[in-house]
Amino acid sequence: MKPAPFDYVAATEMSEALDALHQGGTEARVIAGGQSLVPMLNMRLARPAMLVDITRIPELSRIEAKGDQVTIGAAVRQSALERWPDLADRLPLVRAALPWVGHAQLRNRGTVCGSVAHADPSAELPLCLIALGGNVTLRSRRKTRTVAARDFFQGMMSTDLAPGEMIVSVAFPARKDGTGFAFREVARRHGDFAIVACAATARPDGTATLAVGGVADTPATLDLPADMADLDDRLNEFAWHLQARDDLHATARYRRDLVRRLGHTTLKEALSCRD
Amino acid sequence: MPRLTKDDVQPVGFKLNGRPVVVRVTPRTLLTDALRHEIGATGTHVGCEHGVCGACTVQVDGEPARACLMLAHQADGCDIRTVEGLAQGDALTPLQEAFRAHFALQCGFCTAGILMTLDALFSRQPDADEDAIREALSGHLCRCTGYAPIVQAALTARNRIKGGPIDA
Numbered sequence: 355m356k357p358a359p360f361d362y363v364a365a366t367e368m369s370e371a372l373d374a375l376h377q378g379g380t381e382a383r384v385i386a387g388g389q390s391l392v393p394m395l396n397m398r399l400a401r402p403a404m405l406v407d408i409t410r411i412p413e414l415s416r417i418e419a420k421g422d423q424v425t426i427g428a429a430v431r432q433s434a435l436e437r438w439p440d441l442a443d444r445l446p447l448v449r450a451a452l453p454w455v456g457h458a459q460l461r462n463r464g465t466v467c468g469s470v471a472h473a474d475p476s477a478e479l480p481l482c483l484i485a486l487g488g489n490v491t492l493r494s495r496r497k498t499r500t501v502a503a504r505d506f507f508q509g510m511m512s513t514d515l516a517p518g519e520m521i522v523s524v525a526f527p528a529r530k531d532g533t534g535f536a537f538r539e540v541a542r543r544h545g546d547f548a549i550v551a552c553a554a555t556a557r558p559d560g561t562a563t564l565a566v567g568g569v570a571d572t573p574a575t576l577d578l579p580a581d582m583a584d585l586d587d588r589l590n591e592f593a594w595h596l597q598a599r600d601d602l603h604a605t606a607r608y609r610r611d612l613v614r615r616l617g618h619t620t621l622k623e624a625l626s627c628r629d
Numbered sequence: 630m631p632r633l634t635k636d637d638v639q640p641v642g643f644k645l646n647g648r649p650v651v652v653r654v655t656p657r658t659l660l661t662d663a664l665r666h667e668i669g670a671t672g673t674h675v676g677c678e679h680g681v682c683g684a685c686t687v688q689v690d691g692e693p694a695r696a697c698l699m700l701a702h703q704a705d706g707c708d709i710r711t712v713e714g715l716a717q718g719d720a721l722t723p724l725q726e727a728f729r730a731h732f733a734l735q736c737g738f739c740t741a742g743i744l745m746t747l748d749a750l751f752s753r754q755p756d757a758d759e760d761a762i763r764e765a766l767s768g769h770l771c772r773c774t775g776y777a778p779i780v781q782a783a784l785t786a787r788n789r790i791k792g793g794p795i796d797a
């Protein structure tokens with residue numbers, strides 16, 4: 355299994371990357387950590403004519419906590435975020451989710467933004483980005499634009515990214531006082547893609563949001579009021595609404611059941627750990 | 630800016646087990662193939678070529694990573710360590726010794742990758758506990774041993790490295 359031939363641009367400046375992506379148009383692709391793209395190249399599921407490596411552009415390897423959000427550049431590896439000293443304080447949900455993203459050997463290369471760009475329906479980082487209401491900043495030679503995560507993910511492995519554009523960063527809202535977070539996942543083995551993953555955020559007034567990955571084509575959210583008397587009914591309705599399908603890993607019925615139970619536990623955990 | 634067209638055979642330089650090397654390869658050449666076919670360093674094995682099995686794991690700047698998911702050109706300027714860099718002549722490292730003592734390998738297909746993962750783990754975390762060891766090993770498949778001897782070997786090696794009692 356070898357990739358089909360492609361041109362390779364190792365950009366060291368943003369303008370080089372953007373020029374190359376502009377020229378390459380639909381035939382060009384960004385390569386970041388390569389942990390999703392190279393398997394697709396090896397299996398020839400992808401045959402781009404040009405790859406633009408963005409990992410050597412210095413300004414993309416920054417993690418910045420400014421105001422009420424944490425901005426993560428496109429060259430930041432998942433392991434670098436895992437080791438960021440402020441992670442537990444600023445992004446407790448992401449901290450809980452990161453160990454579930456593949457294995458350490460993959461996180462050492464894979465980037466945070468690459469996972470968002472790849473938009474696998476089971477992926478943990480897109481799920482967190484949606485649960486927290488984060489956003490994605492895209493840039494082309496012509497313009498820079500910022501899109502809410504909820505609008506960025508459009509379908510299974512399909513996003514709002516246009517030809518000639520790249521993600522320069524994603525931004526997660528930082529933790530505020532009195533909020534709580536929880537992450538839970540069921541997978542065949544630790545490190546495998548999620549059958550169902552749940553991320554919950556709870557606010558000081560007792561309202562909460564549950565985000566679920568692995569079931570629908572994109573992560574889906576359910577907003578809950580402080581009065582959770584009918585929580586189980588709401589979760590049941592949500593589980594059906596996601597239109598789970600049978601596949602190799604699990605039946606639709608099992609997935610619905612996980613949404614109900616894991617969703618419940620994750621929400622309760624988020625509510626109870628508010629501080 | 631380095632810009633290579635698809636059939637260009639261009640040099641890429643990196644450190645391999647402490648020594649500078651240069652290989653001449655096309656952009657699509659994987660690091661695994663550069664190591665094995667161009668340099669002849671066949672200690673790094675190739676199993677699945679899509680990141681799942683861990684046989685090809687090497688250290689890139691001190692951290693374990695899949696060589697089958699890296700383009701050789703992405704290794705430009707990196708510090709790459711492979712299983713060939715562990716033993717000094719005939720002197721095995723404590724980790725390799727422990728693998729031998731505990732029968733932690735049978736066919737040996739998975740071994741090079743596992744050694745590179747554990748070697749990196751113990752350099753970063755010399756007191757890694759069994760959970761950390763199992764977590765690190767979860768990135769590797771072994772079809773022969775059932776993993777228990779590998780965990781035992783890792784625990785023994787850790788104790789040796791820490792200077793404590795040898796038997797785990």
Ligand SMILES: Cc1cc2nc3c(=O)[nH]c(=O)nc-3n(C[C@H](O)[C@H](O)[C@H](O)COP(=O)(O)OP(=O)(O)OC[C@H]3O[C@@H](n4cnc5c(N)ncnc54)[C@H](O)[C@@H]3O)c2cc1C
Pocket residue numbers: 383384385386387388389390391392393408428454455456457460463464465466467468469470471472474476477478479515519520521522545546547548679680681
């Ligand atoms: C065995 C295995 C297990 C895995 N398990 C999990 C798991 O459990 N959970 C999980 O979430 N992921 C998992 N992954 C995927 C891994 O997390 C990848 O690192 C991630 O999906 C992609 O990040 P990357 O930096 O490697 O991107 P790449 O592989 O380089 O790119 C992936 C895609 O995104 C595009 N892209 C990347 N960066 C940008 C950018 N800045 N702008 C525009 N487009 C961009 C590329 O063009 C490509 O289409 C697994 C991978 C493997 C091989």
Ligand code: FES
Pocket residue numbers: 674675676677678679680681682683684685686695696697698
């Ligand atoms: S050959 Fe690289 S992980 Fe299997």
Ligand code: FES
Pocket residue numbers: 733734735736737738739740770771772773774
């Ligand atoms: S010893 Fe044979 S695969 Fe591990």
